[in-house]
Structures are given as structure tokens and as C-alpha cells.
Amino acid sequence: MTTEEQQAESLARWLEDPSKPPPPELDPEVVEAILCLKPELAPAPQVSVDEILASVTEGPLAAPPSALATEPEIAPENLPEPANTAARPAPWTRWAMGGGAAALLSAAIIVLVIVPALQPSADYAPPSTRSETGMELTPSRDEAEQRPLFAEDGDFDLEELSEAEPPAPRAPQDPAASVLPDSVPSKHTDDRLSATAKRDAPAPAQARPEPEPAPIAPAPRPQARSEANAPPAGSRAATASSSSPPLGGSGMVGSGSGRGSLDAVEAEIEEEAEAVSSPISRSRLGTRGQSRRERQAETTAAPPRERSRETLDSDAGAEAAAPSAEPAMDVDEPEITLEEPSGDDTPDPLTYLIRDARPRGPISTVATAPYEKFTQGDTAGALAASEGELRKAGLSALDQADLLWVKGQALASLGRRAEAEASLREALRLRNP
């Protein structure tokens, strides 16, 4: 007994007792044909009400968020603390979780930790000394507005930073700490912070030097934080402070003019950072030392399911926050590669496009319209269209092959087998010269 006979017998048995499910040995095409003609023989659909309801994403019957969030949206390794993934964050929170907070925190860390750590401690110039020199500490408002976020000396402009977010209510300060000398011109961070504090002060006051200022910060601050406030090497303030006391000296913290306001702003920044830092942004702090490419590579290497929408949003925010010339490079690199094939005869990834003139695949666009007609059942139209296209001059071999192929199919459907075969053989010859 052949397989076909067995199947025919199975089919006959099933049709005699259609209450049973179709025999598994039966050819799927046969079962499909029977179900097309007698759909009442089909088993009940394996679709549950709950399954459908869970798939609804909009309208009054949309699944509740808890039902949709069946998987953790953020990879566990990216979450130092549990994340609130259920509720959609407010717009400003999304901004904070995206590029805004990351840029803010990155800039603060750069100014407060990294940049000072790279500079020699001897360049430190306490504000008290600067005030003694009579240099201007308070730049004009217009200057401050025109300054970029990063100052010319590479330092981060904390005034801009402090203006980016509305500051929290300030703690009462020593009036002496708010008093700034007006005569010391400087672009240094401390000075700008002092300028900010001065604007916030109720009334301008004359600068007065304080040889032994009282420390404002009650707790001793780590040296790195103190160094963070040092001016960069070569700055005017640093040059003017050649006789300043060594790092950690009495004039270091709370030196009267700008120190107290700097501490206050730093505290504000820290508070704001704590307030806005989501688990994601905190996790970013851990990788801040890495380059952007490294972070991107890590993110890309993560399994797709672990890349949540929030992570993607924050990635997009980081991209927006860090202006880059990479898009242009992405265009330039392939163009250069195409224009300058490698000199060592090693084929570059794209140079084959220049060197290899042979058609590499069925990417013809000329044959699309005839083929569309053919697939829509308009066989005669497809034949006419393909013949019309073939009469045009300047067709590539690939286009001709595709048109001949469509023509051959159309001829075959019309029963003109000899012509069809000739057309198809010609198509094959052109396709595989």
C-alpha cells in the first residue's frame, strides 16, 4: 500500500466521522482544501478571550499597565535600585532621565572632580587672594548669557548650570560670603558662581578683603572636592595667586567672597542631582568614565529584550545632549572608501560596488509594473507591458532578464508554451552570462 493510498484511506475515514480532528498523517494541503470547502469540520479555534483582551492596547478596553508589563523593562544590571516602570514619568522627569540630567551631572562631575584632578595643586588661587589683587570677579550679565556652556579654558560654566534649573530655596548664608569684589575680571568658575550669588544677594555691597575667613561648610570637605574649585593652570586668577597659600591652607574653604556661594551652589547641584537622578541616570554615573562609543557598544551588545523603552529614551537623550560630528563621518567614510580603494589590493567593504560591474541580484525596477499586472491576474496586460518595456533602449542585461522572465510567465499562463520557453531561456542566459 502506497503512502497516497494510506492518506486517501485516512481522508475517507475522517470524512466518515468528521467529529474527530483531522488525522495527523494527512497532507496539510488536503486538510486545508477540506477546511476551505467544509469549514464546519475545523476544530474550534485555539484563541482565548484573555489572549485577545491582553493584546488590546488602545481604546476603553485597553489592557491595564500591569498586564502589559509582563517583563522587566530594564535589565537588572542597569538597575542599582528598583525602577518604577509602571507609571509614565512626567515630561520634566523624562527630560531629567534622558539627556538633561545626564548632561548636568556629567558636567558637574567634570568641573568638580576630573578637571581639578588633572591640574597641579600649585595653581590653586584662593578667592581671597584674588580679591586682594582687585581683579573683577563679577562678569556682566550679557557676557554670562553669551558664554557657551563650556568656557574657553575648557572649564564647565556652572553659572549656566545653575541657570539651567531653577535653584532650590537657598540656605541662609553668611552675609560676608555674599559680598563680592567688583574689580577682579575673571572667567573662572568660582567667580561666575560668585556672580550668581551676587545677583541673588538683596543689595550690592562693596568688596572687602578677608584675611582669615570663617569656614562656611561645617564638615571638612575631601581634598578632591576642594581641588575641584581650583582655577585652571594659566588662568589669570592662577597667575595672580603666585603667593597664595598651599592647597589646603587656611584660605581654601569659605574664603569670603566666592567660596560660600560656591558651596551653596554645589550643594544645590548635589541636591538637584539626587532629586532628578533616576536609577538609569545613576547607573550612567558608574559608566561616566567610559567613552560614549564604549557605552554605546555596551548598550548595543545588550540583548534587545533588555533594552527598555526608557533606556532607549535616555540613549536618545544622551545623543541629543552630546553634539557630535559622527553622522557626517558616517557619510564621509563610505564615500572615501568608494573613492579610494585600498592600496594593498585588499577589497574594502564597499569597493566591490565599483569594481564588480556584473549584476549581483534581481534588483531590477523596470520589471515591477509588468510583474504587478501579472500578480494581479492581468496576464495580457503583463505581457504587453513587458514587451513594451523591452522595446525601450538602454536597458541593462538584468532589466532585460527580468522583463523576459515576466513575459515568459505571462506567455506560459496564456498557453503559449513554446514562446514562453524561448523567453525564459533568454532570461536565464542574460541572468547567467
Add this chain to the structure above:
Amino acid sequence: MQEAATDIGPSDLVPLDQERVVIERLQAGDRSAFATLYSWYGDRLYRQAILPRLGNREAAEDVLRDTFRVALEKIQTFTSTDRSIYFWLRRIAINKTIDAHRKRQRQQRLKDKVRAEPAEVLHAAPPRPDRGLEVQDLKEQVETSLSRLNERYARVLRLRLLEERSREECAELLDVKLGTLDVLLHRACKAFRKVFPP
């Protein structure tokens, strides 16, 4: 077959006032009302609107699932008139089957492009325009497909499946033995599937 071709009659439908109550509950966001609606029309849509047009059970289940998902998402746009919601659901289902055909056609076209050989093309089935599903009645499609078959195949399919005659009666009318009838029917089914939908 008549049932498959003509779909559903008005007498098979739930009374409109009962329907309206369920629809209003759905429009108010009552998810529990969906079970009622599904029990009324889920199976009918599957057997009478989707499966005959697709043949494949898995694909038909996907379309059924998608049909009700879309219906629930757009339930606010449905306005109760003097017609049953079944026809609205059926319209969605048919559109979804057309989408499924288009998807399959794109995949098939890609395969054809890759492995186009003269011998295969010469023996290939005629193209299956999916737009026909939208304008033609299912019964017409079946007739069209049957007309493209070998006359003997078409006859055994009509006798055994559409007219629902017994094996013995069919064998007698075709003047063949029972075993031969079985094989004939088996081959006819395979041939029919190749040309359906037309």
C-alpha cells in the same frame, strides 16, 4: 458548502437588543462583556469568514485574534444600527485575510524571484490576486477554482464535499471502486488547494 459560501443568515444572529447591551458595556470599558460577544461570533467568524479564505488553521487563528483586537480597539467607533455587529466584525476579518494573503504573496514573490527556473514557471499555478477576495463572493471563488480543475477532480469534490453524498453513492456515480474514489478525492483536494483562492 452552501453555508461557507453564503456565510451567515439573519436568523443565526443574536437579537439586536441583546447585542446593543453588550456593545454598550464594551464601549464603557467593561472587559467582561467581551466573552459574551466572542461566544456569539468568534467561532462563526473563524469557520465561515476566515478559514475558508485562508485554509491554514494557524493563519486563520492569527487573523481571528487580530480581528477581535482591532474590533475592541475601535469599539468606540461602532454605532449600533439595524444591522448586527457581526457584519462589522466580518468586514474586519475579511480585510485581515486580505492582509494575510498579501503578506504570503510578498513572501512567495521573493521566493519566485530567487529560484525562478523555466520548468517551474511553466508548471506554476496561475497568479492569485488577493484583491479578488474583496470583491468576489466566496462561492464564486470556489466555483472559479473548481472550473480550473480537471473535470473528474471537480466532480468528485462537488459530489462528496459540496453535495455531501456518501462514499458509495459517489463511487457509483463516478463508476469507480471505493478505494479508487478515495484516491481520486485525495488528489482532487491537493489540486484544489493549489488553485484556491483563485
